[in-house]
Amino acid sequence: MGPPNVLDMDNAGVRWTTEQVLALAPDDASRKAGARLSAAGPWSDAGSSGEGAVWGLCKGSGKKPYQTVIDTKGPAYRCSCPSRKFPCKHALGLLLLWAGEGTSAVRTVVDVGDGPAPDWAEEWLGGRRKRSGEQEERAKAEAGGAAGQADPEGARRRAERRAARITGGAQELEQRLTDLLRGGLAAAEQSGYGLWEETAARMVDAQAPGLAGRVRELGAIPGSGAGWPVRLLEESALLHLLDQGWLGIDRLPAPLATTVRTRVGLPSPADGPPVKDHWLVLAQYDTSDGKITTRRIWLYGRESGRTALVLGFGAAGRSPQPALPVGLVIEAELTPHAGAGQLRADLGAEVDVPEPTGTPPPGGTTTAAVEAYGSALREDPWLDSWPVTLTGVIPVPDGGDGGGWQLADADGKSALPIAPAALSRPGLWKLVALSGGGPVTVFGECGHRGFTPLAVWSAGSSETVQLT
Amino acid sequence: MTGTTLPVGASAATTSWEELVTSALLGTDRRTPPADVMASGQDAPVALLDAAALHTLRRRAGLLPARAAALPEPAPEDHRRELPEPARRRLSQLLADRSAPAGTGGRRGTTPDLTELLPQWLTAANDHGYRAPAASLPALLDAARGRNDLRPHALAFAGPRGLWLARFNPDWKFALRGASGGAVLPGVQDSDAVRQLWEQGLFAERVALLAAVRARDANAARALLGTTWPTERAEDRLMFLDSLRAGLSDLDEPFLEEALSDRSRNVRATAAELLSALPNSALAARMAARAATCVSLDRAGGPTGPTVIVEAPHECDADMQRDGVSPTPPSGRGERSWWLGQLVEASPLSIWPERLGGHTPEEIVTLPVLDDWTDELHAAWCRAAVRQRDARWARALLGPPAVSPAAGPGASSLAERAKLLGTLPVAERASWVAEFIAAHGLSEAFQLLGVCAVPWSGPLGRAVVDALDIARDGGSYPWSFSGVMGLAERCLDPAEAPHLEILTATPDEAEGASPGAGGYWSEAFQRLVSTLRLRAAMMSELAGAPGPQAPDERSSPAQAPAPVDTTPAED
Known part of the structure; x- marks a missing residue:
């Protein structure tokens, strides 16, 4: 005697799983708060539509209940609560409730069944529909002709001014790097972080955020433990290479020139031919530099066989957009960014309701993985890692130098070390637990620091377990 | 650093990477880079950076996988059933909520406290014979690490793969130490293996082994314990002796009687306590004889009819002490009433109807007691009823539930009442x-x-x-x-x-x-x-x-x- 399960039966896709919903939470606290609201009690007038909208009223501490609406197609959220978290705990709780009901035999609390949305929810949902229609119109209009450009001459002049500033910055940075090498890296250890911070600030002034970021990373290397001189020389040399690339950009082939521009910090144009596909969401994780949270979402196109990276950015306190449910397949159009060896793409506005999980992407051995990284470097020498899927690998505790883990081919011959940063993450233990000492399929980023596992499929299972 | 774990590909350049690093570390002013690097005619630092960029890219592009370390033993098969999908979702919710602050007192809102439901969930899942989903094992072990009360159930649910996993993470050592390390216990019929583990095993393994053998064959366990008894450390003897509590029978009496002469006072006290739970033991008879001389019935009694008369012991002699009576009372208690309490507590309750005029336990607890000894005597009977798991006496001492606790017979403290209830x-x-x-x-x-x-x-x-x-x-x-x-x-x-x-x-x-x-x-x-x-x-x-x-x-x-x-x- 389950609740009416219109979403399962009709044109709309499946309900999400608990893990997928929890993965949308901006932080741990929201995850917990959401789980608490997922059970019972506070919800009333909850419902969902065949088009992927979910709504409900949540009784809070105040007199008036909070109005929560979610469009799972975005996904997009709206809630009348004052929280700055995005999605807020109410949206998470409601999604959990909705997710739990899909297969739960019991009507736990309220029936998030199918029906027409109440006015307060419809208002927002209708607005969204209208806006997305307008966006499409605008996109069509823009595609129709570049006549949208208001002042092409002014834009060109602005771009030239910025390029000149960056060139100044690159020359200054070259000077700093040669000074560094002339005086010796050993001296860099004493000069400390301040010198690098100052140089980074100069690069920000020069409107070259890409250079600024790399300079800041250089500053952290002397304190990064044994072997730092080697790493500092490597990264200094690559920064030097980027400087030289920018200063001689006219001589570079167009795709590499675009890559250099992107690496320096100019916005990269998303002007590739759009790819419509069924994309498996492989992984989603956030990193933060204190000011900006960067979200990386890895997608794998079922038909095209492409791997794509969707980036999202959020200012402090706000969760970056978009958020996609890991392990599900979405039907969407991606627009790739230009540049050699670039995987970045923009997610089109039209995202269809997620479909059930598919099988993992085709993968290879550890040798194939490092080879893939190696050849990707030909296109973009500044790549730190490359997305790969390893099939039939076993997590192995490293007996050699203590503490490290490897992912070894099932024949026990070759292995990739797991990147040091990934060793302290809880995902590692999930990976080991799922393997149980046997072969698994792992998606992750393979690079010169080792392999960072992001998702795992146990043998014979199509379920994507995220490790982030 | 991973530069060494990922071996460098074949290098075509003549200059070695090490030379470049040395030059960079000391500075090109002090150490001019090798000649072939300088051949480009550039400034020394620029030439060095150029060469280093080339080397770095060649190294990264030519990376080879490392040699694999020894593969781990695969986790043992777990043949339990897979959790139904909704239950699996529920478990991830319960585990996700686990570190949320537990609301005690104060305002707790309208939503359930998921953390408090985890123990129930685990018990039920174990009763149904489900296998823990592999992906939830880390969170399960973390939860068990933080909460002792969860451990037995969480570890049982985690099963062999959970134990397998726990070996790799020092945070989860507790899982291996627990008695449920049972996976490694030999079959209890395999007497050679049992003996070997008993003689060479770690303390936790030995405790677990003794309990396993005891569960199957009480006498074999006692015999096993007897083989090494005199050489065990005092605190270990205490723990081993405690394991006899399970399946205690009259057959254990000789062993316990011998332990009454143990060097350790705690071992002696535990042996005496165990013996007093055996109403047919010689110790119980000795205690009964002592207690009987202290408590008697005055049939004529006072105005309210027959009255119990108490004459507490005047000394705690060596024999009493050997039988586990502690001579020194806690501060604030008279030593005679202290001794009396211990004597009555350790005496079989069955002696009292005969000793006190043929009255039933229900009648005995209502008899007036002379000189304010009521509380002392009734409290001792309560302890005896709990120790001997005597439901009839417990019932009598609890009295009718509707009667105010203050007016009822002896069991005044709630803790004692709870214990008495436990025997019903x-x-x-x-x-x-x-x-x-x-x-x-x-x-x-x-x-x-x-x-x-x-x-x-x-x-x-x-x-x-x-x-x-x-x-x-x-x-x-x-x-x-x-x-x-x-x-x-x-x-x-x-x-x-x-x-x-x-x-x-x-x-x-x-x-x-x-x-x-x-x-x-x-x-x-x-x-x-x-x-x-x-x-x-x-x-x-x-x-x-x-x-x-x-x-x-x-x-x-x-x-x-x-x-x-x-x-x-x-x-």
Whole structure:
């Protein structure tokens, strides 16, 4: 005697799983708060539509209940609560409730069944529909002709001014790097972080955020433990290479020139031919530099066989957009960014309701993985890692130098070390637990620091377990 | 650094990387880069950077996989059933919520406290024989690490793969130390392996082994213990002796009698305690003879009829001390009453009807006792009833539940009453507590409820709910009852939820009620109802049955049983 399960039966896709919903939470606290609201009690007038909208009223501490609406197609959220978290705990709780009901035999609390949305929810949902229609119109209009450009001459002049500033910055940075090498890296250890911070600030002034970021990373290397001189020389040399690339950009082939521009910090144009596909969401994780949270979402196109990276950015306190449910397949159009060896793409506005999980992407051995990284470097020498899927690998505790883990081919011959940063993450233990000492399929980023596992499929299972 | 774990590809350049690093480290002013690097005619630092960029890219592009370390042993197969999908989702929710602050007292909102439901969920999942989903093992082990009361159930659920996993993470060492390291115990019939492990094993392994052998063959376990007894350390002897508690029988008497002469005082005391739980033992007879001389009946008695006369012992001689009587009382207690208490406590209760004029236990506890010895004597009988698990005496000492605790026979402290209740059959326990609550309300019921079987029987549940309702009408705040509320959330039969619905409405503020109390009560009842619904959902998800099923008849105590592993959580 389950609740009416219109979403399962009709044109709309499946309900999400608990893990997928929890993965949308901006932080741990929201995850917990959401789980608490997922059970019972506070919800009333909850419902969902065949088009992927979910709504409900949540009784809070105040007199008036909070109005929560979610469009799972975005996904997009709206809630009348004052929280700055995005999605807020109410949206998470409601999604959990909705997710739990899909297969739960019991009507736990309220029936998030199918029906027409109440006015307060419809208002927002209708607005969204209208806006997305307008966006499409605008996109069509823009595609129709570049006549949208208001002042092409002014834009060109602005771009030239910025390029000149960056060139100044690159020359200054070259000077700093040669000074560094002339005086010796050993001296860099004493000069400390301040010198690098100052140089980074100069690069920000020069409107070259890409250079600024790399300079800041250089500053952290002397304190990064044994072997730092080697790493500092490597990264200094690559920064030097980027400087030289920018200063001689006219001589570079167009795709590499675009890559250099992107690496320096100019916005990269998303002007590739759009790819419509069924994309498996492989992984989603956030990193933060204190000011900006960067979200990386890895997608794998079922038909095209492409791997794509969707980036999202959020200012402090706000969760970056978009958020996609890991392990599900979405039907969407991606627009790739230009540049050699670039995987970045923009997610089109039209995202269809997620479909059930598919099988993992085709993968290879550890040798194939490092080879893939190696050849990707030909296109973009500044790549730190490359997305790969390893099939039939076993997590192995490293007996050699203590503490490290490897992912070894099932024949026990070759292995990739797991990147040091990934060793302290809880995902590692999930990976080991799922393997149980046997072969698994792992998606992750393979690079010169080792392999960072992001998702795992146990043998014979199509379920994507995220490790982030 | 990973530069060494990922070997460098073949290098075509003549200059070695090491030379470049040395030059960079010291500075090109001090160490000019090698000649072939300088050949480009550039400034030394630029030439060095150019060469280093080339080298770096060549190194990265030419990376080869490292040699694999030895593959781990595969985890043992776990043949238990897979969890139904909804139950698996529920588990991830319960585990995700686990580190949230537990609300004790104060305002707790209307949502269920998921952390408190994890033990129940685990017990039920284990009863159904489910296997833990591999992906949840890390969170499960982390939860068990933080909470001792969860460990036995969490580790049983985690199963062989959980133990396999725990070996790799020092944070989870506790899982290997626990008695449930049972995976490695030899079959108890394999006497050579048993003997070898007994003689060479770690302490925890030996304790587990002894318990396993004892469960199968009590005599074999005692014999095993006898082989090494004199050479064991005192604290180990104490722990081993304690393991005889399980399946204690008259056959253990000679061994225990010998332990009365042990070098360690604690070992002697434990041996005496175990012997006194054997009413046919020689020690019990010796104690009975001593106690009998102290307590007698004056048939003529005073105005109220026959009276019990107590003459406490005047000394604690060496024989008494050998039989476990501790000569020195805790401060504030007279030594004669201290000795008397110990004698009566260790004497078989069966001696008293004959000794006290043929009265039944029910009559004996109502007899007047001369010179204010009542409390002392009754308290000792209570301890004896618990130790000898004598339901008839326990019943008599508890008295009728409706009688005020102050007016009843000896068992004055709630802790003692709870212990006495523990000796009664499950159903009787529940109806006794139900009547107690109906008569006295909830303020003293918490400990008594703790020994009742879960889910609470119908009458008991109704008594608790009625009492809560009365407390609300009385105008007090719900957090005065948060302990009982929390217990009710975990222990009330989920089938009661529909009857509670009516209590979730916010009543009109009554005259004289605490301000706002009505709203808080409605919140508390909402939480109670939603927790019950959640428990019903949890159980039916685990049963894999469509729709809520009848509550199952298991009778686990409300408070988790004492953990097997009593080591503190390390954090």
